[in-house]
Amino acid sequence: MRQIVIIIASLLLISSVSAETLNARIEAGKPVRLGFANEKPWAYLDSDGKPTGLINDYTIDILNRMGINHIEPVFTEWGGLIPGLRAKRFDIITGGMYILSSRCQKIAFSEPIGRFRDAFIVPKGNPKDIHDYPDVVRESARLVTGVGYNMTNSARDAGLSESLIIQVPGPTEILSAVKEGRAEVGAVPYFTALYLAKQAPDSLSVSDPARATSQTRHYIGIGFRKEDNAFVELFDEAQAKYMGSQQMLERVKKYGYREAQYPDGIATSQLCQRQ
Missing domain, CATH: 3.40.190.10 (Periplasmic binding protein-like II)
Structure with missing residues (x-):
């Protein structure tokens, strides 16, 4: 009987962890974990082991504006970003990922943060x-x-x-x-x-x-789990205020980001429908 109780308790714990949303993690005082590959200048660790790079700096600024300062980096290879996010090894993808319909089927994206080729x-x-x-x-x-x-x-x-x-x-x-x-x-x-x-x-x-006349211009977004859409809405609200601000311009200019890369009004929902 005792073994059965232990098994049931373990299953309940696993179920609780798997059902935990990002908002719930934050309310519980747990860190927001940023997942990225070591790809300069997009996202990487500096010499002190802190997350830096264009997308990390951009995302951290927005999270700080949302009152979120407990942040941890999680380093992985590019091919492990979407699987790692879905397996809850981290909470946000900050690797500089293009918003593509094939990816939208697996994860949620913020509104675009920039356009690139x-x-x-x-x-x-x-x-x-x-x-x-x-x-x-x-x-x-x-x-x-x-x-x-x-x-x-x-x-x-x-x-x-x-x-x-x-x-x-x-x-x-x-x-x-x-x-x-x-x-x-x-x-x-x-x-x-x-x-x-x-x-x-x-x-x-x-x-x-x-x-490159045959190329479609690509748009980068921040990646989240689909069950964290409530958090994504809050992130997008904060991002809308951050985009084009003096704080943003001072933060991203060293990476080469200019007004030419600003999103041009296209929504993530439209990008997810592109084939």
Whole structure:
């Protein structure tokens, strides 16, 4: 009988934990856990182990405005962000994730925080004149990108052979593959491309996203579990007041974020319906 009671108590505890919303965690005094991969300049840990980067700084400012200061970072690989959020290993994805319909089926997003395009790191001078996915296909170039990145599907949709697509854990491996000649193109978000090219200025260049005529402009949002929609509404209210404020401008300008990246009025609900 005692064993049965223990089992029932354990099941009730598991059920309680699994049903816990983010609002309930906060009310209980528990930390809000930010989940992200180590991807500069979007989200990473500084030398003191504190969360920093464009999306972390942006999100933390908004949480502070909401009166939330108990925050913890949780580091994982990019491909583990959505599974980790759904498994409640952390509460918010701050990795700089594009709002895509395939992702909207699994998680909830805040309203967009900015609009961006993909870009490529290429050999110095961009000798094959690659600026868009059709250019990659034209040159039959080997393309490297990260596991779970939308760039894989973009390359496939453009018609690039599966044998020419290389998937690696993240930016460090993408940089190495292009530098070492194992790939001719590294596909990443534009800000990531700028950062990576700075690591090897004598050997790498960045494509011009303005010449990427086939690309849809992508919008980044903060990721939440679907059951935390009540919190997302509060976050969006705080974000609307933060967007374009002096505090925001001073916080994000060092990462290259400018007015050109401001959301242009499109709603997350509309982006989630895009195919």
